[in-house]
Amino acid sequence: MSGLKIAFDVSQTGRQKAGCGFYAAALIDGLLESAAENEFTLMTSFGDFFHDPFQAMAFPHWKRGVHFGPRKVRRKSASRFWINRDKAGSFLDRFDVVHANNFWCPPWRLRGTLIYTLYDMSFIEHPEWTTESNRKGCLEGVQRAAQFADGFVAISEATKQAFLRHFPSIAPDRVHVIYPASRFGQPGFHPEPEPPDNSIFQAGESFFLSTGTIEPRKNQAFLLDVYQQFRARGGAPIPLVLAGKQGWMMDGFDQQVAASPWADDIHILGYVSDGELAWLYQHCLVNLYPSHYEGFGLPVLEGMHFGTPVMCSNRTSLPEIVGEAGVLLPPDDLTGWVDALESLATEPQRRQQLQRSAVARATRFDWKRSAAQIRSLYEAASS
Structure with a gap:
């Protein structure tokens, strides 16, 4: 099949990223290695929930021939753009696949395929472990995704089952478990071990x-x-x-x-x-x-x-x-x-x-395998 136009959310992959950011960063590394026929646009700003002004001005993988989404350095500017159906919708509808990785979900159905990553359901099952603003933002994103996403990536079977418990109307075969792996096992990622200054x-x-x-x-x-x-x-x-x-x-x-x-x-x-x-x-x-x-x-x-x-x-x-x-x-x-x-x-x-x-x-967890599974999901969902 001909190459796909894919918009991939990298908004959480900045300098002090945590687990969600590591997952998205490793996946895009693998996809750029293995899916050369596809055209990728990296969204360093995506949505009005998570915002990193440094990442919004970053150029990840700029030597790899990728394109970049709208750059919104100020949170207010990002919020105004991404909740505006005419502006954000016009941008997102250019793509065959949009992959959301930071809990935010567009509040309307896209022309192309929307894939939404599920990390965990702790904000629903144990709201006492998070702030009210984070709980509300995560919940709003997942609720929108249940309404508008075409497919889901869950990072574990436990996450998939928790999501299905809370959203029983979603068919289980729409939720695909694609595991992370150790970034230290990624080809080309070999940071020199050094003891902390202590x-x-x-x-x-x-x-x-x-x-x-x-x-x-x-x-x-x-x-x-x-x-x-x-x-x-x-x-x-x-x-x-x-x-x-x-x-x-x-x-x-x-x-x-x-x-x-x-x-x-x-x-x-x-x-x-x-x-x-x-x-x-x-x-x-x-x-x-x-x-x-x-x-x-x-x-x-x-x-x-x-x-x-x-x-x-x-x-x-x-x-x-x-x-x-x-x-x-x-x-x-x-x-x-x-x-x-x-x-x-x-x-x-x-x-x-x-x-x-x-x-x-x-060794059972491998980023090449995970990237291949994501690639297959994109192709199947867009066919």
Whole structure:
């Protein structure tokens, strides 16, 4: 078939992107590698919900022959444009496929095919873990998509089933599970590992690692309790390292850390570079991820790619990702987490077994395969 004209939302792929942005960034990398016959327009601004003024002026992949959508540096300008059916509709109707990746959905039916990415349903199922403005924006986008989207991409089976529970009128075969993969496994993505600028890493000490935005859903407050119990029970003075930017609704977390008897061994690094993150995965003793709710759980898979032993929650999508290659526990079982942490800290053979299992399991997730599935979805939906 002849090439398609595709508008692809990259609005969340900026310098401090999180899981949604990594997913969109890796997919467009793969699509530009494997779908040369198609014509891509990258939308660095898309909708009135998420807005990154730096990304709005970015030129990702400009050497790859792509085009770019409207550049809206000011949020007000973006909002006025994208909710205007005459202006935004005229732009979007040029394309055979429009792929929405940041929760926003046009509030009308497009002339071409609209594909909408589903990340998770936590804003519906647990609104207490997010802000009211974020809950409303995500909910509005998904509700519009249920009305106007032609097809859906879910990043896990758990996300697909949660969406169908809340939107039972959607036929299941319209929702396609297309998994993320570790970006560290992408061809050409090999950041040089480097230790963060922190004194605990200079002496080559072992440490426990937890990555991800610090917010209630990620459950770092519980992890702090686990670590304190571990130390109170005589656990070795292994530092706990948290790598991730400060999120919402965690204003008192720094004070909780400061009040800990082991505060000197708890290190909050903030947002780290790709090279620093690779180094952390390669050198940590265990990757700890007690999240209550995940659409996928990319930090777990990224650690597994490096052979990092993983302890994580057994909720939502995480069992899909980890399988038998890690230790899965309820995210509120304090005693179970402390017991398991003591076991892994003192049993190198068990850690080595988990390392081998993690690497083998991680190979099941591949960006080339995911990009090929997206490409097939575009072609089928547009035929």
